[in-house]
Every structure is written in C-alpha cells, then in structure tokens.
Amino acid sequence: MKDLERLRTLIKEPVELVLNQQIQMELISSSKYLAMAGWCDRNGYDNSAGFFYKQSEEERNHAMKLFHYLCDQGATAYTPEVPAVTQEFDSLRAVFETVLEQEIAVTDSINRIIGVCRREGDYATEELLKWYVKEQVEEEYIARRCLELIDQIPADQVYYLDTKLASVTYDKNPFENE
Amino acid sequence: MDSNVLASYQLVFQTDKGTVYQCDRTNRLILSFWGTNTPLSARDFSQFRRMVQTVNIHQMALSTEAADEVEIFTLPRLDRCYVLTLCEILHLRELLNGAVFTLELNSILRECGCSTLSNQD
Numbered sequence: 001m002k003d004l005e006r007l008r009t010l011i012k013e014p015v016e017l018v019l020n021q022q023i024q025m026e027l028i029s030s031s032k033y034l035a036m037a038g039w040c041d042r043n044g045y046d047n048s049a050g051f052f053y054k055q056s057e058e059e060r061n062h063a064m065k066l067f068h069y070l071c072d073q074g075a076t077a078y079t080p081e082v083p084a085v086t087q088e089f090d091s092l093r094a095v096f097e098t099v100l101e102q103e104i105a106v107t108d109s110i111n112r113i114i115g116v117c118r119r120e121g122d123y124a125t126e127e128l129l130k131w132y133v134k135e136q137v138e139e140e141y142i143a144r145r146c147l148e149l150i151d152q153i154p155a156d157q158v159y160y161l162d163t164k165l166a167s168v169t170y171d172k173n174p175f176e177n178e
Numbered sequence: 179m180d181s182n183v184l185a186s187y188q189l190v191f192q193t194d195k196g197t198v199y200q201c202d203r204t205n206r207l208i209l210s211f212w213g214t215n216t217p218l219s220a221r222d223f224s225q226f227r228r229m230v231q232t233v234n235i236h237q238m239a240l241s242t243e244a245a246d247e248v249e250i251f252t253l254p255r256l257d258r259c260y261v262l263t264l265c266e267i268l269h270l271r272e273l274l275n276g277a278v279f280t281l282e283l284n285s286i287l288r289e290c291g292c293s294t295l296s297n298q299d
Binding site: 001002003004005006007008013074076121 | 188190200202205207219220221224225281282284285288289294295296
C-alpha cells in the first residue's frame with residue numbers, strides 16, 4: 001500500500017501541528033510589539049516606538065517563514081487567531097519586562113518544537129529551526145540589555161534612555177560568525 | 179469487501195458504521211460512510227479529519243439548543259455534506275482515527291524498510 005501521507009508532504013502531523021502553533025505565537029508577538037510601539041509613540045518615546053515597529057515586522061516575518069515552509073513542503077499552514085493584547089503599560093520598564101517574558105516563552109517553544117522534530121526524525125525542520133535558535137539568543141540578549149540600561153540610566157534622562165534603548169543590538173552574536 | 183467496491187481499493191479500516199479504503203491507482207482515500215463513497219486526496223482527508231476532530235462535542239452534549247443537535251461537515255472540493263448528530267460524529271471519529279492509525283503503521287513500516295501493508299497479504 002502506498003504511503004500517501006508521505007507522498008503528500010515530508011512534514012509529519014505532530015510537527016505540522018507545533019509549527020502552526022508557533023506561527024500563532026509569532027503573530028501574537030508581532031501584535032504585542034505593535035501595541036508596545038503604539039504605547040511608546042503616544043508617551044513620547046519616539047525611538048523606542050521605532051524599535052518596536054521594527055520588532056513587530058520581524059516577528060511577522062518569523063511567522064511567514066514558517067507559513068511558507070509548511071506550504072512549500074505540502075503541509076497545511078493555518079491562518080491563526082490572534083487574541084486581543086494589552087494596550088496599556090505602567091512604565092517603559094514594564095514594557096521591556098513584558099518583552100523579555102515574551103522572548104523567553106518563544107525560546108522555550110522553539111526548544112520544544114526541536115524536541116518534537118527529533119522524536120519524529122524530521123531533520124529538515126530541525127535544520128530550519130536552528131535559525132530560530134540563533135535568533136532567540138539575540139532577542140533575549142537585547143531584551144535583557146534594555147532592562148539593564150533602564151536600571152543604569154537615571155530616570156530623569158528620558159531622551160537619552162529612549163535613544164539608547166532603540167540602539168541596542170547584538171553585534172557579537174557568536175552564532176553569526178560560524 | 180463489498181461487491182460494488184472497486185478491485186483497486188484496499189481496506190484501511192472498518193467499523194460497523196463505515197469503511198476507509200485506499201486506492202493506489204488514483205492516490206485517493208475513499209471514505210465510505212452513510213451509504214456514500216467519497217474519494218479524498220491525502221490532504222483533503224487530513225483536512226476533513228481535522229474538521230471532525232475540532233467539533234466541540236461537549237457543547238453538543240450539554241446544549242439544549244436545536245442548532246447544537248447536529249453539525250454540518252462540508253467535504254473538501256465536493257458539493258456534498260454530512261449533517262451528523264453527536265452519536266454519528268463519534269462513529270465518524272472512530273472510523274477516521276482508526277484509518278489514521280493504519281496509515282501511520284504503514285508509514286512506519288515503509289520507513290523501517292519493511293513490506294508495507296497490503297490487502298493481498
């Protein structure tokens with residue numbers, strides 16, 4: 001008897017399921033960052049707003065990368081529901097604390113998916129996810145560094161803080177130099 | 179196998195309410211349920227199963243609303259649908275899940291380099 005499912009796609013159902021869940025998570029992240037950008041914009045943190053608009057777009061690209069991968073490999077990518085996200089924050093620190101929590105949740109999720117790939121023997125998807133592992137190292141670094149800057153820079157130097165936060169990058173990501 | 183079932187159909191799974199066959203000639207899975215034979219591609223079969231799996235049967239069981247007594251399932255790429263009660267949905271789920279078990283077993287055998295399942299064996 002032919003293996004029709006294998007002829008259809010190289011991605012097994014458990015992997016397809018978790019990748020669709022990850023697409024949803026990335027799009028929720030994108031929505032959260034957009035809400036943060038809006039909050040920063042209306043509270044005078046112009047540079048941070050720019051940073052979050054860019055982050056929101058990046059998260060959407062992460063989702064689309066998985067979406068296209070599923071479609072290209074014959075699996076089914078579902079357009080996920082994106083629930084309402086928090087629009088208001090107590091402070092800039094609260095915003096970045098939420099960022100770090102979100103990035104940690106995404107990292108944990110990526111690690112779980114790699115576990116599923118290994119269980120299912122899906123080395124192609126695992127290879128794709130290595131890019132996400134590297135990306136998460138960078139995302140977590142940036143969120144932590146921003147929180148450190150908020151701790152270090154006096155609260156009355158708002159403009160300086162806003163400028164510094166928006167300029168944080170991870171130029172020396174060891175994974176990028178492989 | 180019923181006399182009206184094509185010779186190229188191989189039995190995948192059967193319950194007393196229905197049968198799933200596979201046709202290697204057309205690469206289709208044939209869902210035989212409620213007196214109708216519905217050929218589905220592997221993708222459509224998977225999509226239809228997902229549709230059946232995601233019905234909230236708890237709500238159907240607990241609700242007293244007339245609208246919750248039945249659920250309508252449109253078959254992918256076909257102008258036909260099933261209108262099923264809670265009990266019939268459970269029968270359909272049993273059939274589809276059993277078929278998926280056999281298909282996964284067939285897949286594992288192929289991956290292991292063993293002979294795949296065959297109706298001739």
